[in-house]
Amino acid sequence: MQETITFFSGFGASDLWFLGDAALKTLWISLLSISIGTVLGVIFGWMLHEGKWMAAATIGSILDIFRSVPLIIQLVLFYNFAPIVGLSLDPFGSGVVILTIYTAALVSNVARGGIEAVPVSMRKASRSLGMSYWQDLFHIVLPIGGRAVFPAWIGVVLGVMKDSALVSVLGYVELLKASQILITRTQEPFLILALAGAFYFALSYPISRYAAKFEQRWAQ
Amino acid sequence: MKKTITCLLSAALLATTPVKADTLDNVVDRGELRCGVVLDFPPIGYRDANNNPAGFDVDYCNDLAKALEVEAKIIPVTWSERLPIIATGRADVVFGATSDSLARARTVGFSIPYAIYFAQGVVNSKVEINSFEDMRGKRVAAAIGTVPEQEWLKIAKEWGEEHLYQSYQSENEVFLAVAQGKADIGITTNTAVKPITSQFKTLNAGPRMPWTADYTSIVGKRTDVTWLNYLNLFVTHQVRSGRYDELWGKYVGNNVPELRIPGVMY
Amino acid sequence: MFEYNFHWRPVLKSLPDLLQAGLLTLEVAVLSMVIGITIGLCLALMRMKLQGPLKWFAVSWIEVARNTPVLFQLFFFGFGLGAMGVNLPPYVIIVTGLSFNCAGYLAENFRGGFQAVPDTQINAARCLGMNSWQAYTRIVIPQVFRIVYHPITNQMVWAVLMSSLGMMIGFRELSGETQFFASRTFRIFEYFAVTAVVYYVIVKVILGSSRLLSARLFRY
Numbered sequence: 001m002q003e004t005i006t007f008f009s010g011f012g013a014s015d016l017w018f019l020g021d022a023a024l025k026t027l028w029i030s031l032l033s034i035s036i037g038t039v040l041g042v043i044f045g046w047m048l049h050e051g052k053w054m055a056a057a058t059i060g061s062i063l064d065i066f067r068s069v070p071l072i073i074q075l076v077l078f079y080n081f082a083p084i085v086g087l088s089l090d091p092f093g094s095g096v097v098i099l100t101i102y103t104a105a106l107v108s109n110v111a112r113g114g115i116e117a118v119p120v121s122m123r124k125a126s127r128s129l130g131m132s133y134w135q136d137l138f139h140i141v142l143p144i145g146g147r148a149v150f151p152a153w154i155g156v157v158l159g160v161m162k163d164s165a166l167v168s169v170l171g172y173v174e175l176l177k178a179s180q181i182l183i184t185r186t187q188e189p190f191l192i193l194a195l196a197g198a199f200y201f202a203l204s205y206p207i208s209r210y211a212a213k214f215e216q217r218w219a220q
Numbered sequence: 221m222k223k224t225i226t227c228l229l230s231a232a233l234l235a236t237t238p239v240k241a242d243t244l245d246n247v248v249d250r251g252e253l254r255c256g257v258v259l260d261f262p263p264i265g266y267r268d269a270n271n272n273p274a275g276f277d278v279d280y281c282n283d284l285a286k287a288l289e290v291e292a293k294i295i296p297v298t299w300s301e302r303l304p305i306i307a308t309g310r311a312d313v314v315f316g317a318t319s320d321s322l323a324r325a326r327t328v329g330f331s332i333p334y335a336i337y338f339a340q341g342v343v344n345s346k347v348e349i350n351s352f353e354d355m356r357g358k359r360v361a362a363a364i365g366t367v368p369e370q371e372w373l374k375i376a377k378e379w380g381e382e383h384l385y386q387s388y389q390s391e392n393e394v395f396l397a398v399a400q401g402k403a404d405i406g407i408t409t410n411t412a413v414k415p416i417t418s419q420f421k422t423l424n425a426g427p428r429m430p431w432t433a434d435y436t437s438i439v440g441k442r443t444d445v446t447w448l449n450y451l452n453l454f455v456t457h458q459v460r461s462g463r464y465d466e467l468w469g470k471y472v473g474n475n476v477p478e479l480r481i482p483g484v485m486y
Numbered sequence: 487m488f489e490y491n492f493h494w495r496p497v498l499k500s501l502p503d504l505l506q507a508g509l510l511t512l513e514v515a516v517l518s519m520v521i522g523i524t525i526g527l528c529l530a531l532m533r534m535k536l537q538g539p540l541k542w543f544a545v546s547w548i549e550v551a552r553n554t555p556v557l558f559q560l561f562f563f564g565f566g567l568g569a570m571g572v573n574l575p576p577y578v579i580i581v582t583g584l585s586f587n588c589a590g591y592l593a594e595n596f597r598g599g600f601q602a603v604p605d606t607q608i609n610a611a612r613c614l615g616m617n618s619w620q621a622y623t624r625i626v627i628p629q630v631f632r633i634v635y636h637p638i639t640n641q642m643v644w645a646v647l648m649s650s651l652g653m654m655i656g657f658r659e660l661s662g663e664t665q666f667f668a669s670r671t672f673r674i675f676e677y678f679a680v681t682a683v684v685y686y687v688i689v690k691v692i693l694g695s696s697r698l699l700s701a702r703l704f705r706y
Binding site for chain 2: 576669671675
Binding site for chain 1: 490549550552553554555556557558561562565566568569570643647648650651653654661674675678679681682685686689690
């Protein structure tokens with residue numbers, strides 16, 4: 001008489017699709033926050049370089065907070081703070097905001113390092129060749145400084161990509177959250193964790209190899 | 221001239237918009253009911269084979285949305301998130317087997333009870349726990365932010381066994397922990413025991429916990445009394461229409477508890 | 487719009503417990519670092535000096551640690567190992583997970599440090615009559631130590647920040663304790679705001695003392 005309902009079902013083909021969809025969400029949230037965060041971070045880095053102690057005291061110390069507080073705490077705080085001030089942000093929105101600021105905080109340091117890696121004499125030379133300040137910045141500082149800190153930037157990118165797993169604490173169903181859901185439903189932790197781990201590894205390892213190769217070539 | 225009229229009209233519109241809109245109006249106006257539901261609490265809230273939300277609480281949320289003639293939006297929450305989500309206004313209601321404790325009522329508002337649970341243990345099959353007293357010296361697990369956790373910690377403190385307690389993020393993690401042998405007994409509710417133990421050979425039904433039954437309520441904003449009144453009416457209508465019996469029978473079993481507290485008005 | 491009422495009193499009441507948990511966070515981070523440095527040193531040497539299975543063991547450890555999320559690693563040591571019948575208590579899970587991760591990152595730092603010291607220096611030391619142990623401990627190690635000092639400091643900060651993931655596995659360090667209290671009083675924002683401040687102070691104290699120490703150590 002009573003229809004049978006199963007509460008725990010085994011790992012099925014539709015679950016692979018569920019995991020794949022979640023993996024795309026991981027990629028999407030990382031891509032979005034890394035690209036916006038990098039642009040912001042470069043601007044902040046330039047301000048930190050040009051603004052000297054004034055910038056260091058203001059944006060420098062604010063960005064420092066985002067490097068000194070665990071990301072998971074930042075996420076929980078922001079997610080619970082946003083509705084208090086009347087912003088209705090879903091887990092995805094909150095995740096993007098915090099991951100973006102977090103990326104910007106890390107990139108600003110890298111960018112400043114890049115600007116400072118270009119010898120002052122070279123910049124003076126370019127200016128005396130008649131380049132404007134912006135020409136010097138885009139045609140001299142960007143290619144040379146950018147190459148010097150490229151591996152460091154890749155490090156930030158990979159870090160943020162992996163840290164995007166923490167958005168799961170807000171309930172956003174990215175790869176790690178999806179595997180958690182599947183684990184508790186199918187109760188097969190080993191298989192599912194191995195799949196999720198393999199995906200992260202397959203994404204991160206080639207990029208880190210490339211960065212290492214790049215660094216080697218650059219060092220020669 | 222036209223411009224002044226539109227200006228005046230919009231000003232009038234602004235003036236008539238209440239400063240503190242109530243939830244009922246908001247939901248109807250928005251056309252969407254945002255329900256927080258705990259999804260790792262089978263059979264009350266869980267994910268089906270296609271990973272879609274299902275269960276008693278999910279159906280209740282859909283019924284409420286239908287009564288309001290709006291769309292239901294399910295927001296999956298954990299035990300510890302289900303009350304802050306109301307306090308910060310991210311959800312309109314929470315169906316989350318929430319006991320109506322006086323401590324919680326300081327933060328959120330409760331409807332009349334819509335379901336009743338007892339706390340019961342699930343035991344690892346290698347462990348011998350037949351009565352509550354057998355739990356002395358055993359490793360106990362429960363989900364963080366639940367009534368069983370708080371009640372057990374009181375007893376554990378008396379027994380001096382707080383160090384044997386371990387909390388997990390969700391009910392399902394508790395089951396997994398007991399099944400793997402990370403804990404000897406997990407405290408959950410009577411409704412979950414049957415589906416869990418029939419699914420896992422490594423889990424057995426354990427003893428009932430000695431504390432009182434959990435009268436659980438729908439959660440809404442504490443200050444919004446009209447909304448809470450509406451929720452009360454919804455609960456009585458669910459019982460009167462026979463929907464409560466139907467859903468409880470479908471997900472839990474035929475012993476449908478009466479939603480009444482003997483000896484007192486509620 | 488601003489309908490939320492802040493309640494700070496319960497947070498202040500549990501502040502002593504939170505600070506106590508902060509000590510536990512430090513303990514976990516320091517312990518993981520000590521284990522991580524030891525294993526990281528071994529892994530770096532195995533990767534550089536050895537061939538065959540031991541080398542591949544070291545390489546895979548390093549790459550898996552660096553290319554998967556920390557939270558994934560913690561889940562693996564928790565429910566993943568549990569599926570194989572190995573049940574670790576949360577304290578051991580977090581220390582094992584963080585040590586595993588730190589060892590992977592530090593190994594690469596050590597490798598960079600060793601590679602920065604030219605082999606000719608060892609030859610020179612041997613010519614001066616030192617045996618190879620003396621050459622290593624008196625010539626190579628001090629230089630390597632100097633190179634990896636900053637990366638180690640950074641890793642220490644990371645270890646503190648990452649230990650916050652303890653709350654995801656039910657370990658009651660600073661974040662876990664905060665979550666425990668927040669789940670009883672439902673004052674998530676207030677609790678986590680205070681915890682963020684505690685983390686900030688811990689990180690600043692570590693960086694400050696590291697700077698003081700380096701000023702004494704690297705005077706010449």
